[in-house]
Amino acid sequence: MRLALVALAAALFGAACSARISGGGGGGQLDVDAGTTGGTTSGPTTDAMPPPTTPSCTSRTLYLNFEGQTLTQGPSDATTNHAGWMTIASGTAPPYLSGVANRAATIQAITDGVRMQLSQFPITVVTTRPASGNYVMIVFGGQRTAVGSNYGSGVNQLDCGDVRPNDVAWISDSVTPNQHVINTAIGAIGFGLGLTATNDPLDCMCGWANGCMSNNTVACKLGSPIARDTSTATQTCPAAAALQDEVATLHNAFCM
Secondary structure, three states, X not given: OEOOOOOEOOOOOXXXXXXXXXXXXXXXXXXEEOOEOOOOOOOOOOOOOOOOOOOOEEEEEEEEEOOOEEEEEOOOEHHHOEEOOOOOOEEEEOOOOOOOOOHHHHXXXXXXXXXXXXXXXOEEEEOOOOOOOEEEEEEEOOOHHHHOOOOOOEEEEEXXXXXXXXXXXXXXXXXXXXXXXXXXXXXXXXXXXXXXXEOOOOEOOEOOOOOOOOOOOOOOEOOOOEEOOOOOHHHOOOOOOOEEOHHHHHHHHHHO
16 A cells, blocks of 8 residues: 555654655655555556667666565665664564565566566666665565565655665565556665655555555556645655656656
């Protein structure tokens, strides 16, 4: 479920905020559940601008971690397995869908789906940890108590201004179907880049710290531009423009 409002996260580290959906006070970290608010609706979509001409995006890599991961509370940094949204000192996400018969096929389908939805850039998506460089890590597996998430579907930290390039997000085993997992992953990336909630059910940021009900039967879209939902003051970035360009934000983060 993409979450509605969140609890104020402790005045953690710096000006970042954490989300899929949660709240936080001025300059603190906001915890937000990366799931949806639970419904499936239909609604207008916002077309993304044409793909940029850059042949490849090498500034950052996207690492999908399905094999289990121990995380430590601290300023988010994928290279050191620290996550700023954690409510416990350390926790371990078990391997994603451990023991499920079709696990390998499901992981492949999710990986392929994330690559497809990011193919306009194109962003490099891997399932083994990069040996160097900046990368965003999304950890898949287990339930909220295992990793100290305030939210049951998933979480990332809202990073206003994208000051921490190596974000760490988490997505639960309980998020289904595959398209919901894929859409949640795209939203988690955006939240870690400073994108905030929208009210379009087909937009990738729908449900990130607001009550928008995502349509997770189809691939979510990246608005270019699209109106932010400013009704939840604790889940917005200071002085943020009313419109956010989600395509340009991902392009600038991964390709510039």
